[in-house]
Ligand SMILES: C[C@@](CO)(OP(=O)(O)O)[C@H](O)COP(=O)(O)OP(=O)(O)OC[C@H]1O[C@@H](n2ccc(N)nc2=O)[C@H](O)[C@@H]1O
């Protein structure tokens with residue numbers, strides 16, 4: 001598991017909350033409670049939020065900064081923020097540990113909100129990692145994953161923040177194929193998309209579980225294999241948020257683009273490139289052309 005970095009002069013701990021990208025996402029079934037069964041290959045991009053913790057005697061509180069710090073709304077730093085929910089869940093399992101304390105959490109929100117790249121889930125997972133270390137709470141893996149699942153379907157995969165195959169509603173994790181060197185561009189058109197709305201708009205059909213190899217040697221081979229698979233939420237998300245179609249078409253026409261697809265329930269789309277450098281160049285060009293889009297380019301985390 002990734003570990004927090006510490007500034008020894010201030011005792012401030014920092015964790016990165018990397019964006020989660022669904023390289024493919026098949027909806028394979030539906031549970032009686034309405035949750036959908038998924039088969040998805042999840043990777044993490046270099047893009048992310050950042051969470052800092054300064055232990056202190058005051059009650060634990062959260063401050064929001066960053067490009068999207070203000071888009072979460074007036075009560076954004078309150079108990080409903082997934083960071084605060086993760087802190088409360090950890091406090092609840094830590095019993096009377098002397099190390100649990102208050103202080104100041106600062107979330108630099110750099111990922112667009114409600115955008116299919118699991119920013120909130122990554123923040124919750126980062127809070128679990130950060131506070132477990134700061135408070136010296138040794139949570140058994142099973143308990144940690146159960147807590148993560150209760151915080152949200154995408155939180156378990158974000159705990160390790162490493163490429164994984166995700167099944168069930170997000171709680172069954174298995175190793176991803178070994179991934180080749182590859183660049184990625186992320187684009188969000190600026191419209192928040194509600195995950196339940198997109199699931200509701202689906203046509204009701206189910207896809208099979210994908211057959212995956214143990215490794216892909218090149219980005220080209222990986223993209224060719226992914227072309228045979230789908231994001232089953234892409235079509236319904238295009239109904240909910242039509243600009244997704246423009247973003248996908250723009251990404252697909254970039255030089256050296258190997259694959260353009262939407263992540264999760266949208267609206268963020270990704271494109272794969274042969275190298276991080278080619279992805280950075282495309283991102284730089286797109287950011288200049290489309291000032292209202294959020295654009296990122298680089299390597300996988
Ligand atoms: C679709 C995915 C794919 O990775 O990503 P995002 O688009 O959110 O990034 C996830 O499954 C989202 O996970 P997460 O955002 O944590 O979902 P939750 O908060 O647990 O659920 C929000 C709502 O989405 C629907 N939901 C979520 C997950 C799932 N497997 N089936 C569902 O039907 C349910 O209506 C649920 O009430």
Ligand SMILES: Nc1ncnc2c1ncn2[C@@H]1O[C@H](COP(=O)(O)OP(=O)(O)O)[C@@H](O)[C@H]1O
Pocket residue numbers: 072080081082083112113114115116117118119120121123124154195264265266
């Ligand atoms: N720290 C957080 N960051 C983002 N969203 C949060 C956070 N805490 C709570 N939320 C809520 O979770 C919802 C989904 O957020 P997010 O994880 O960004 O979506 P997605 O998984 O689609 O990218 C938001 O609409 C917001 O109300």
